[in-house]
Amino acid sequence: MQLDRCTVAVTGASGFFGAHIASVLLRKGCRVRAVVRHPHRLPGRDRSGMEVAQADLLDPEALEAAFRGVDAVVGNAAMATPAIKGWEDNYLPNKVGTENVLDAMDRAGVRRYIHISTIGVYDIPPTRLFGRKPFAEDHPLVTIKHRRLVGAYRVTKALAEQAARDRCRLYGIDLTILRTSATYGYRDPTILPAVRRAMKLPVLPAPNLAFSLVYAGDAAAAVAEAIARDISRGKTYNVAGAPENTLRTLLVAWQHVTGERTRLLTIPTPIRIMFDSSAATRDLGFRNRPMEEAIREVLDMERAENAETQYR
Numbered sequence: 001m002q003l004d005r006c007t008v009a010v011t012g013a014s015g016f017f018g019a020h021i022a023s024v025l026l027r028k029g030c031r032v033r034a035v036v037r038h039p040h041r042l043p044g045r046d047r048s049g050m051e052v053a054q055a056d057l058l059d060p061e062a063l064e065a066a067f068r069g070v071d072a073v074v075g076n077a078a079m080a081t082p083a084i085k086g087w088e089d090n091y092l093p094n095k096v097g098t099e100n101v102l103d104a105m106d107r108a109g110v111r112r113y114i115h116i117s118t119i120g121v122y123d124i125p126p127t128r129l130f131g132r133k134p135f136a137e138d139h140p141l142v143t144i145k146h147r148r149l150v151g152a153y154r155v156t157k158a159l160a161e162q163a164a165r166d167r168c169r170l171y172g173i174d175l176t177i178l179r180t181s182a183t184y185g186y187r188d189p190t191i192l193p194a195v196r197r198a199m200k201l202p203v204l205p206a207p208n209l210a211f212s213l214v215y216a217g218d219a220a221a222a223v224a225e226a227i228a229r230d231i232s233r234g235k236t237y238n239v240a241g242a243p244e245n246t247l248r249t250l251l252v253a254w255q256h257v258t259g260e261r262t263r264l265l266t267i268p269t270p271i272r273i274m275f276d277s278s279a280a281t282r283d284l285g286f287r288n289r290p291m292e293e294a295i296r297e298v299l300d301m302e303r304a305e306n307a308e309t310q311y312r
Contacts (some may be wrong), residue, residue: 001071001181003228004029009070009110011057011101013050014041017116017183020220021074022050028224033067033288035077057097063104072112072227073165075101079153081271087152094156094230095163102167109276113168114226117179119212119240120150121158134243134276137179137236143268161236168283176226181240181275184250185216185294193250199260206248206264210272212241215294218287225284232283240275242288253291257299 008025012018013034022032026049033051034042042052053066056075067073075098079090098115105113121141128135141158142150161177168175184191191213198204222239226232251264280286 001227001231003224006071006227007031007033007051007069008072008073008074008227009033009035009053009067010076011035011055011132011230014038015077015187016187016189017180017216017220018074018076018183019187019224020216021076021116024217024220024224025170025227026175027048028228030224030227033070035063041180057093057100060100060104063100064107065107067104067110070108070110072114073105073110074114074116074223074227074280076116077183078157078160080115085152087156090152090156091159094153095159096289098160098163101163102171102173105173106171111172112174112227113164115161115164115175116223117161117177118154118157119179119238120154121161121179124273129273130270132272132274134192134274135238149275154220165297176232176234176248177236178223178226178239178280179275180219180234181212181214181238182218183214183219186298188216188298191250192295195254197252198251199258199262201262203263203265204251205267206251207246207267207269209247209269210243210274211245211247211250212240212243212273212275213245214241215289215291217294217297218289220262220284222280222284225286229284235283237280237284237286238275238277240277240278240284243272243274245288245291250291251293256292257295 002090008030010018010022014036015028022034025032033053035055037056039052039054055062055066079093122135123142124138142154147155219239
């Protein structure tokens with residue numbers, strides 16, 4: 001599919017990762033339709049060149065209207081604060097919402113779907129927390145029996161994947177699933193703000209903990225390539241941080257870019273949870289850019305936004 005000749009609907013485009021997906025697609029010449037619950041949450045600069053359609057994942061009619069005339073849908077919207085929500089709060093947007101999206105796509109005549117999932121769907125037993133072998137896409141997933149052990153978010157995201165497969169098979173829709181790891185970047189609401197706060201301390205513990213952290217711009221580029229490249233149809237990909245990255249790697253990269261001098265106290269840890277993204281590298285051209293490069297880009301984008309705000 002040629003991105004400069006198609007229209008793609010992105011659900012949850014007002015959120016952190018959804019905004020990155022929309023931005024990458026726009027830069028590649030794609031027409032983007034942001035499908036969001038609250039259009040006012042889209043910053044003015046993000047609306048430039050983008051259509052906006054208001055729809056909730058639990059409103060099938062609004063979804064159908066939002067998908068009319070598009071060539072593909074990126075199913076990115078999901079529960080935004082899973083850690084503090086219960087089963088139904090996760091089940092409705094994640095599992096039922098996925099079913100509603102695909103039902104609406106079928107009625108609207110759309111036959112290409114990119115489903116954004118998470119590496120949290122993997123069933124990782126305690127014995128595998130200290131291994132050296134990355135988890136590949138064929139590793140078993142959590143099921144409903146894991147609900148109390150791993151929480152509602154991970155289980156309902158696994159259920160959403162199965163719902164996507166079932167619906168796409170039923171309707172003849174081409175499906176690609178991308179499982180992303182924890183994501184940082186421009187307007188990141190959690191990870192980089194936490195780093196900023198931590199850097200105010202005189203001494204900061206820096207665990208040498210394998211930390212599968214992926215830059216949002218890199219993961220979003222993989223989403224765009226999944227739409228563009230036919231080889232991705234029918235496949236599932238890990239889009240995860242580089243295995244060699246640790247929490248200390250991120251803190252050191254931040255210091256190198258910003259010049260901040262907080263003393264880092266290295267804490268060795270044997271825990272290593274890594275994911276194999278080689279299939280995405282091969283098929284989609286996915287790459288993990290160095291953390292220093294990514295952080296520089298984030299800071300440049302923040303400066304540009306601040307300058308734009310000052311001159312309005």
